[in-house]
Amino acid sequence: MKRSQDYPLTIRPVVTLSDEYPAGYVDPFHAHERAQLSFSLSGVQAVTTEAATYVLPPNRAIWIPPGVRHQTQCRENVKFYAVYIDPMLDNLPKECRVFEVSDLVRALIGEIMTFNFAYDEAGREGQIVRLLLDEIPRMPTANIQIPMPSDSRILRVCNMIIDNPGDHSDIDYWASVANMGRRTFTRIFKNQTGMALATWRLQVRLMHALSLLHAGHSVTSVAYGIGYESVSAFTSIFHRSFGAPPSHYRAEHNLKPQGTTA
Template sequence: MRGSLLQYFRELDPDSLERPVVALMVDTQEKEDEVPIHTHRKGQLVLAQRGGVTCEVPSGLWMVPPRCGVWIPGGMPHSNRATANASIYFLYVDMNAAPVPHECCTLSITPLLHEVIHRLATLAPLYDQEGPAAHIVAVLLNELIEMPTERLHLPVTRHSKLRAIADALMENPADRRTVAEWGEAMALGERTLMRLVVAETGMTFSRWRQQLHIIIALQRLSAGDSVQAVSEVLGYDSVSAFITMFKKALGKSPARYFSDRAKRGEQTPAAHLS
């Protein structure tokens, strides 16, 4: 299906499909697209075939690089934002169909699981449960619960002032204001703000902002932006400074990070990473 994500969700109610697992693929339009906060009974795996997707839940932001998936358990409010020209799989799973996680997590998707999801997505949502689809679903569920997790989320908070800072940094990630400057803007003392960030997110302010930069960097690199362009968007003085930050956070340079994914059969915008 090609069109806006909002149109897609208006036309489909996954909970109305009486199947334990349903897979669908959506190609977004030539601009960023977003589905506002919503819920459904089934759990949802959001898998980016091309481009990047960010999911927001009450406890954080979750980045979906190509060939990774974000798992959102049933009943959890969430929104989805996709980059332009993204290709996305939405997998809906009955929470009783398998021992799936009851918390959000980012999963590293193997080529086998990706192909099984793709195969199921080619079938009609109300597929014949007595035919070959039953075997596809069995393999899919067995593989899904074995997938390793990755640390690609940003803890956020319902505290109004911290949320205001997070929203501002997402709008302008190059903003380099210090904790003291943010405290002044939020009418908080520097130490008060530092303690508040740690209490609400489990991270120091600098680590929290760095995690946001990693999420934005992965999303933009996944969409095909160059390392230089991403470093400029994030406000780094040089490409080397950005690469150093990336390596400290993920243990690899951007080129190596995506190269390793390519070796596992995952798509990578390698041409933009040199």
């Protein structure tokens, strides 16, 4: 498997490559000198920075500014395009975000993937690259993220919940894990994440639900897999959060059940 350092990333202001990770792969914390735009083609990635964790399902992209440490985890086989961009270019996002990929941006990235690394900046290739750079700030943000704490005690709790979203342990248990009293834990957790534990855990479950739906799991198995006691309860909260029930979400995103082909 080639890594980004194997490519001439500084030969042009914008350089692209394709890559894929196997299920279970973890790309440990690292940072790039250039901004990175990763466009997911298949599979679901979880990208974690020191500030938040983001879910990247197919047909969405994540923007990672230069110098931002991040880690990637894959629950299934993942294929993606990576675009590395000179940080000296103007008008590019300053913070990490996941965004919906328009048909135009998808086509532009696909076209740039066919270019030689030393493409003609003054010709057609350069015009296409500049159009992509103009379009990136215009893409609507997809709010698929959870804030991560900096306090190591709270971070330990958060990582345990992320590893097992269906866990039903109560706040007293998590306070004991953090070696804090209940009131202290509640206060520090909210100060660190901007939300109460119950709200934060709900965000984790919904992120995990999206990952499982994109992996082809049924709505029923997703509901029970993330800790809900009934499909109706899961459907209700999913609908409130994403504007459509999970069955409609599957249809809208053309998600195939496991074991089927397109």
